[in-house]
Amino acid sequence: MADTYDIIIIGTGAGGGTLLHKLRNSGKKILVLERGGFLPREKENWNSKEVFQNERYHTKEVWKTAEGKDLHPGTGYWVGGNTKVYGAALFRLRERDFEKVEHAGGISPEWPLKYKDYEPYYTEAEKLYCVHGKMGIDPTEPFRSGEYPFPHLSHEPRIQELHDHLVHRGHQPFYMPIAVKLNEADRLNSECIRCNTCDGYPCMIHAKSDADINCVRPSLANDNVTLLTGAKVERLVTTANGKEIDYIEVTYNDEPVRFKASIVVVAGGAINSAALLLKSADDNHPQGLANSSGQVGRNFMKHLSAAMLGLSTTPNPTKFQKTLAVNDYYWGEPGFAFPMGHIQLLGKSDKDQISPDAPAITPGFVLSEMASHSIDWWFTSEDLPVPDNRVQIANGQIHLDYKVNNTEGFERLINRWKHVLGEIYTGHIFLDHGIYLSKDIPLAGVAHQVGTCRFGTDPATTVLDIHCKTHDIENLYVVDGSFFPSIGAVNPSLTIMANALRVGEHLMDLLG
Numbered sequence: 001m002a003d004t005y006d007i008i009i010i011g012t013g014a015g016g017g018t019l020l021h022k023l024r025n026s027g028k029k030i031l032v033l034e035r036g037g038f039l040p041r042e043k044e045n046w047n048s049k050e051v052f053q054n055e056r057y058h059t060k061e062v063w064k065t066a067e068g069k070d071l072h073p074g075t076g077y078w079v080g081g082n083t084k085v086y087g088a089a090l091f092r093l094r095e096r097d098f099e100k101v102e103h104a105g106g107i108s109p110e111w112p113l114k115y116k117d118y119e120p121y122y123t124e125a126e127k128l129y130c131v132h133g134k135m136g137i138d139p140t141e142p143f144r145s146g147e148y149p150f151p152h153l154s155h156e157p158r159i160q161e162l163h164d165h166l167v168h169r170g171h172q173p174f175y176m177p178i179a180v181k182l183n184e185a186d187r188l189n190s191e192c193i194r195c196n197t198c199d200g201y202p203c204m205i206h207a208k209s210d211a212d213i214n215c216v217r218p219s220l221a222n223d224n225v226t227l228l229t230g231a232k233v234e235r236l237v238t239t240a241n242g243k244e245i246d247y248i249e250v251t252y253n254d255e256p257v258r259f260k261a262s263i264v265v266v267a268g269g270a271i272n273s274a275a276l277l278l279k280s281a282d283d284n285h286p287q288g289l290a291n292s293s294g295q296v297g298r299n300f301m302k303h304l305s306a307a308m309l310g311l312s313t314t315p316n317p318t319k320f321q322k323t324l325a326v327n328d329y330y331w332g333e334p335g336f337a338f339p340m341g342h343i344q345l346l347g348k349s350d351k352d353q354i355s356p357d358a359p360a361i362t363p364g365f366v367l368s369e370m371a372s373h374s375i376d377w378w379f380t381s382e383d384l385p386v387p388d389n390r391v392q393i394a395n396g397q398i399h400l401d402y403k404v405n406n407t408e409g410f411e412r413l414i415n416r417w418k419h420v421l422g423e424i425y426t427g428h429i430f431l432d433h434g435i436y437l438s439k440d441i442p443l444a445g446v447a448h449q450v451g452t453c454r455f456g457t458d459p460a461t462t463v464l465d466i467h468c469k470t471h472d473i474e475n476l477y478v479v480d481g482s483f484f485p486s487i488g489a490v491n492p493s494l495t496i497m498a499n500a501l502r503v504g505e506h507l508m509d510l511l512g
Contacts, residue, residue, distance in 0.1 A: 002247045002257075002258035002259050002260040003031075003257075003258075003259050003260070004259075004260045004261065005029045005030060005031040005226075005259065005260070005261040005262075006028035006029045006030065006261060006262050006263065006511065007023060007028055007029070007030045007031070007261055007262070007263045007264075007265065007507070007511075008030075008031045008032075008033065008248065008259055008261040008263070008264050008265065009030065009031070009032045009033070009265045009267060009479075010033050010233050010248075010264070010265065010266050010267060010268055010276075011033075011034065011081060011266070011267035011268040011269065011272075011273075011480065012032060012034045012079050012080055012081055012211060012212065012215075012216050012227075012267075013080060013081020013082055013083055013211050013267065013268075013269060013480065014081060014082075014083050014211055014480070014481075014493050014496040014497050014500070015267040015479045015480035015481070015496050015497075015499070015500045016032070016081070016211075016265065016267030016268075016479065016480065016500075017079075017080060017081065017083070017211025017212065017214075017215040017216045018125070018128070018211060018215055018496075018497045018500035018501060018504075019265060019267065019479050019500040019501075019503065019504050020032055020215060020216060020219050020225070021128065021214070021215035021216075021218070021219055022500065022501050022504030022505065022508070023504050023507060023508065024218075024219040024222050024224075024225055025222065026224075026507075026508055026511065027224060028224060028511055029224055029226075030224055030225045030226065031226050031228070031259060031261065032216070032225065032226065032227045032228070033228055033231040033233055033250060033259075034077075034078075034079050034227065034228070034229050034230075034231060035077050035230070035231060035232040035233070035268075036076070036077030036078040036079065036229065036230070037078065037079065037229045037230055038078065038079050038212070038229065039057060039076075039078040039079070039080070039084050039202050039212070041204055041206075042204075043204075044056055045197070045201060045202040045203070045204040046195070046197040046201060046204055048197070048201075048350050048352040048353050049352040051085075051200060051201050051202075052200065052352065052353050052356070053352060053355070053356060055072075055074070057076045057078070057084070057085055057202060058072075058073070058074055058075060058076050059073065059075055059076055059077055061073075062397075063397065063398040063399065063400050064394070064397060064398070064399045064400070065399070065400060065401070065402075065443065066399070066400075066401035066402070066403075071400060071443060071444055072444055073271075073400075073444055073446050074444050074445050074446060074447065075269065075271075075446055075447070075449075078212070079212045079216055079227070079229060080210045080211040080212025080213070080216060081211060081269065082269070082447055083210035083211045083212070083493065084202050084210050084212060085200055085201060085202055086200075086210070086447065086491075086493060087198070087199040087200065087322060087346075087347065087491075088178055088179040088180055088198070088199075088208050088209060088210075089176055089177065089178060089179075089322065089325075089344060089491050089493075090125070090126065090129060090131050090177050090178070090179050090491065090493055090494035090497075091177055091342075091490035091491050091494055092115075092118075092122050092142055092490075092494060092495070092498075093115065093118075093142070093488045093490065093495055094115075094140050094141075094142050094330065094488065094490075095114075095115040095142040095143065096331070097115075097486065097488035097489075098110070098111040098113070098114045098115050098118075099111075099114075101339065101486075102338065103338050103339055103382065103384060103406050103409065104336075104338040104406065104408040104409050105384060105405050105406030105407065105408060105409075106384045106405065106406060107384070108339075108382060108384055108385075108486040109385065109485050109486055110485070111485050111486070112455060112456045112457055112466050112485075113466060115142050115143070116143075117502075118495070118498050118499070118502070119142075119143065119144070119145060120145070121498035121499070121501045121502045122494060122495075122498045123144075123145055123146065124498070124501050125494055125497040125498045125501055126148060126149055126177070126494070127149045128214060128215070128497070128501075129179040129209040129214055129494075129497065130149070130150055130179055130180065130181055130209045130214070131148055131149060131150060131177050131178065131179050131209075131494075132148060132150040132151060132152055132153050132175075132177065132178050132179075132180065132182065133148035133150075133152050133175055133176070133177035133178070134147075134148060134151070134152040134174070134175045135147050135148060137172065137173075137174035137175065138172070138174040138325075138327055139172045139327060139328060140327040140330045140331065141174075148177065150182075151184070152175035152323075153175065153176070153178055153180075153182065153184070153194075153320070153323045154184060154323070155175075155323050155324060156317075156318040156319065156320065156321070156323075157318075158314075158316050158317065158318050158375070159318055159321060159323060159324055159345065159375075162324070162375065162424075163324055165424045166326070166420075166424070169420070169423060169424065171326060171328050171420070172326070172327075172328055173324050173325065173326050174324075174325055174326075174327070175323060175324070175325075176322055176323050176324060176325045176344055176345070177494075178322065178323070179208070179209035179210075180192040180198070180207055180208050180209060181207045181208075181209060182194065182207070190207075191205065191206070191207040192205075192207035192208070193205070193207070194319055194320035195319060195320065196319040196320065196321075196347065196348045196350070197347075198320065198322065198347055199322050199346055199347025200347060201347075228250075228252060230252065230253065231250050231251070231252045232250065232251045232252075233248055233249070233250050233268075233276060234249045234250065234251055234256075234279075235248070235249040235276075235279060235280045236248050236249075236264065236266075236276065236277070236280040236289055236476070237249060237280070237282070238280075238282060238284060238285065238289065238473065241284070242282070242283075242284025242285060242472075242473075243472075243473065243474055244473060244474050244475045244476075245261075245264045245473060245475055245476050246260065247259060247260045248260075248261075248264060261475075262475060262511075263475050263477065263507065263510075263511075264475060264476050264477070265477045265478070265479050266476070266477070266478045266479075266480075267478070267479045267480045267500075268480065269449055269480050269481065270300065270391075270449040270450050270451060270452045270453070270480060270481045270482040270484075271300070271391050271398065271400065271446060271449050271452065272398075273452065273453065273478055273480055273482050274296050274297040274300075274391040274452035274453060274482060275297075275391055275393055275398050277289040277290055277291065277296050277297075277453070277478075278291070278296060278297055278391070278392070278393045279393050279396070285472070289470070289472070289473060289476070290453070290463050290464075290470035290471065290472045290473055290476060290478075291463070291472070292459065292471070292472050293459060293460055293461055293462060293463060293471070295387075295453070295454065295461065295462060295463050296452065296453055296463055297390045297391035297392060297452050297453075298387045298388075298389070298390045298452065299385035299386065299387060299389065299390070299451040299452065299454055299485075300389045300390055300391060300400070300401075300402060300449070300450075300451055300452050301382075301383050301384075301385060301389070301448075301449075301450050301451040301484065301486070301487040302383065302402070302443075302445070302446055302447075302448050302449050302450070302487075303380045303381065303382070303383060303441075303448045303487060303489070304341070304379075304380065304381040304382070304383050304404065304406065304407065304410040304440070305378070305379065305380050305381075305440070305441040305445060305448070306378075306379045306410075306414060306438050306439060306440045306441060307346060307376065307377070307378055307379075307438065307439060307441065308376070308377040308378075308379070308414065308417075308418075308437065308438035308439075309349065309354065309370065309374040309375075309376055309377075309437045309438070310374060310375045310376075310377060310421055311370060311373050311374050311437070312373055312374075312375075313373065314373065315372050315373055316348070316372065316373060316374060316375055317372075318348055318375075319348060320347075320348075321345050321346065321347055321348040321375070321376060322344070322345050322346060322347050323345065324344070324345045325342070325343065325344040325345070326342075326343040326344070326417075327342055327343070329341065329343070329413055329416060329417075330342055330489060332409070333412075333416065336409070336412060338408075338409050339381070339382060339409055339489065340381065340409040340410070340412055340413040340416070341379060341380055341381030341382065341409060341410060341413045341489040342379070342380045342381075342489040342490050343377060343378070343379055343413070343417055344377070344378050345375070345376065345377060345378070346376035346377060346378045347376070348371075348376060349371050349374060349376045350368075350371045351364060351367035351368045351370070351371050353371070354367060354370060354371055354374075354437075355367050357437075357439055358370075370437075377417065379410070379413055379414055379417070380448075380489050380490065380491070381406070381409055381410035381413060381489050382406060382409075382486065382487055382488060382489045383404070383405055383406055383487065384405050384406050384486070385451055385454070385485065385486060386403070386405055388401060388403070389401060389402045389403060389405075390452070391452050400443065400446075402443055414438060448481075448487070448491065448492055449481055450481035450482065450483075450484035450487050450492050450496075451481070451482065451484045451485070451486075451487065452482045453470075453478045453482035453483060454482070454483060454484060454485045455468055455483040455485070456485065459471035459472070463478070463482075464477075464478055464482075464483055467503060467506045468483050468499070468503045477503065477507075479499070479500050479503050480496060481496050483499065
């Protein structure tokens with residue numbers, strides 16, 4: 001026998017947690033299943049060695065690469081998903097990102113919906129997640145129906161100096177849209193304390209807006225919502241004709257249990273959602289559920305990403321550094337008519353964050369000096385959807401096949417920014433042409449995972465319809481980053497959240 005609900009949501013991250021918040025007042029009986037638990041509040045939340053070197057909050061499971069090598073993914077299973085440790089930079093995709101775009105390395109495909117279809121949900125998501133920003137500065141900014149719900153975060157003195165020099169050189173830096181609970185006009189009553197342990201860390205004081213704190217916990221006050229943690233969904237089982245999900249098989253408290261619902265929503269992240277559909281293959285769906293197109297697991301994207309330390313002779317005492325971004329080269333530059341990507345500041349690094357990438361013989365005091373004199377940058381460019389970049393299952397284990405593509409614009413972006421920073425030399429900011437230590441983010445860095453069940457109008461080439469319902473199975477939805485046809489060059493979290501609100505509105509109408 002299986003307990004029965006109106007809606008089951010599998011996963012509590014940017015997609016599942018936001019969807020729950022949208023549906024919580026529907027009056028429908030909702031079951032939420034999360035394979036992890038609540039991330040503990042502990043001193044280690046703000047310990048960079050524990051967070052970055054020991055990967056305390058990442059899963060210990062092992063995946064495989066296309067070459068059969070072990071892959072230790074930089075992902076975590078918690079209530080709130082990866083939003084528990086994200087940098088909380090919540091960008092809208094640009095209007096052109098929803099269109100067909102030619103890149104140096106190929107074509108970024110058109111979306112079945114456009115920016116105008118998402119704009120009201122972007123606005124709703126920014127309010128829900130307490131996003132701070134300022135409109136009218138970003139040269140690529142899409143249309144907005146109103147100002148950000150909360151005022152922009154100020155730059156600390158060193159970053160303000162950098163900002164002013166960039167402006168003087170003709171650049172257009174803008175305030176990063178950041179999702180934190182900060183009141184700079186009344187710091188004594190502000191939840192956020194502008195610390196240096198935000199980007200990549202759990203927030204010990206719950207001042208970072210994540211899917212757990214902003215969505216899941218408030219929803220649990222409703223009697224119609226039930227959350228089970230430590231509940232790993234093993235398989236979705238279809239009806240005899242294969243047209244609906246009959247029940248789901250779950251391991252809970254080390255025991256097998258079953259649950260049924262009129263609507264089942266998978267929101268485990270683009271990799272695990274695709275893996276679940278593939279593992280649920282049956283006689284009616286021998287290639288995996290919702291996979292008559294053969295597209296489940298394909299077209300995986302994660303961004304081309306790199307981190308860079310820009311070192312100078314001047315100390316950088318900034319604590320909350322992640323306040324400035326640059327999109328001047330998002331669509332290219334003179335002499336290169338293809339997209340290049342997005343630039344933003346990272347959270348301020350310390351010696352324990354940079355030591356894994358330094359030579360083993362580097363003394364600790366040298367690492368400390370490097371960290372205290374650096375300004376830390378993050379670059380993202382668009383990787384293109386490629387069918388052979390995919391999630392597969394072998395012997396119950398996730399295999400992630402991925403080959404890097406579309407690198408020309410990405411490499412040009414990093415080199416261009418080194419040149420820009422070198423030109424800012426004033427005796428106070430950077431050494432002449434600077435010292436720059438950069439590294440590309442490896443395959444294990446899957447924080448921006450999207451694309452494995454893309455949506456569209458043609459069941460022969462897509463997995464989901466425009467409401468994120470599977471073409472093949474009537475009561476099965478996928479509401480995380482899986483639906484992206486392309487990734488753009490900004491963080492995908494806000495688009496996942498906005499889409500969850502959009503799908504939630506559709507489900508409210510559907511259920512009445």
